[in-house]
Amino acid sequence: MHQFTIEPVVPFQFAGYDLSFTNSAAWMLVTAVVLTIFVAGGLRRELVPGRWQMAVETFTGFIDNMLEANIGKEGRKYVPYVFSLFMFILLANLLGLLPLGVVGIHPFTFTSHFTVTGVLAAISFGIVLVVGFWKHGFHFFSLFVPHGTPAVMVPLIFLIELFSFMIRPFSLALRLFVAMMAGHVLLKVLSGFVINGANAGLGIGALVGLPSFALMIAISALEILVAGIQAYVFALLTSLYINDAEHLH
Template sequence: MTAQAGKIDPMHQFMVEPLFGRTWEVAGHSLAFTNSAAWMAATLLAVWLFMLGGLKRELVPGRWQMAVEGFTGFITGMMDANIGPEGRKYVPYVFSLFMFILFANILGLLPTALFGVHPFAVTSHLTVTGVLAIATFLIVLIVGFWRHGFHFFSLFVPHGVNWVMAIILFPIELISFMMRPFSLALRLFVAMTAGHVLMEVLASFVVSGANTGSIVLGPLIVIPSFVLMLGITVLELLVAAIQAYVFALLTSLYLNDAINLH
């Protein structure tokens, strides 16, 4: 949160900045280890540490192992329901996708600013969500053409339509298919960005109310804003989980189209 002249800029939290203000020149290009890269690394580390609990393979699993097995079972069940037995081979990718988004969303909500480190939600950047969406889209294309060849284009012709309607519907279905990575990336990006902006705005009300110096007006601003901010924070935790689930769910549905050509 950046305050200048009594004002708080809710968009400052999304700025990508080099850590310690340092950059390196490599082959004529400026490179830097940014706050975004640091939080992505923290996300990967958190996922790795969490998964260590599932590698114990204890006969009587503890809570940590049960949590890991619960997540893996959840993703496996979703793939079985949406794709069938052939979906099992794609569980590692969808599970990794789900866990990365979930942990990135949650880490971006941690109150680390209390310790001088402002949280950074990497999923609130379109470049990050775009890379995840494009990777998913490319995998769907590879699977579709690898399994079906040019017959994969039949996905864009609804079953049972005559050739006249097929000519009309084919470009519409193709455009709709090509828009999938954009909608996949934008959905996660917009949801996380909007929530973080709202929390920052409410936090600015709390700070402004505390700085009024009025024993009457101050509490009237601070208390409702703080309570609402807590409520929005709890809601954002729910949104963080839902958005990770939606991304994984849509990925499984897109893979189902490529595998089964519905």
């Protein structure tokens, strides 16, 4: 669990709050810088794109298509937000997986903290609320009453739908946080098997360590996949929720 510990790098107090620049904040900075460099490299605006520009355009096109498919034409104005969200989460997940421990740097996956995923989910949910009430006013509440609901059922359905709506930011935040944390814990447990097995002797080391190590390789590959999938799921659900706000049903 040490890998999830937040350690202050530059202590900083403001108005009674502890706003220290921590290792978590440092990795947010790294993520932001890497993302900025990546996208800036694709800004050459050439008619015939090079490899880097092609890569950046693939990502923007991916988000653009996703929003177009889920929201329609109105989806284009959410491309900056959903792209930032997707790339920020994706890079945070991937950078947290880098084997930098071998050179003495401890990677920190800030998406394994629900304070972080919670804020991102709250921003997405906030956009949904603002857009929904801005576009539809109090008519937005009709989202909680599906078409064809019998009049008797309306209050109950309304409560259920409202509850499922309100649970969205929590499921959004917890899904990412749990997926990232579970993967890292699993890798940690397996690497513990390898180290403790090796310390216990050659025979047990070979018996326990080698399968664990093989499994670690496979789990690492899976974690890279999960890093992409969780970023995609977060962006996809955000776009689906925005679609609800844009079009109700």
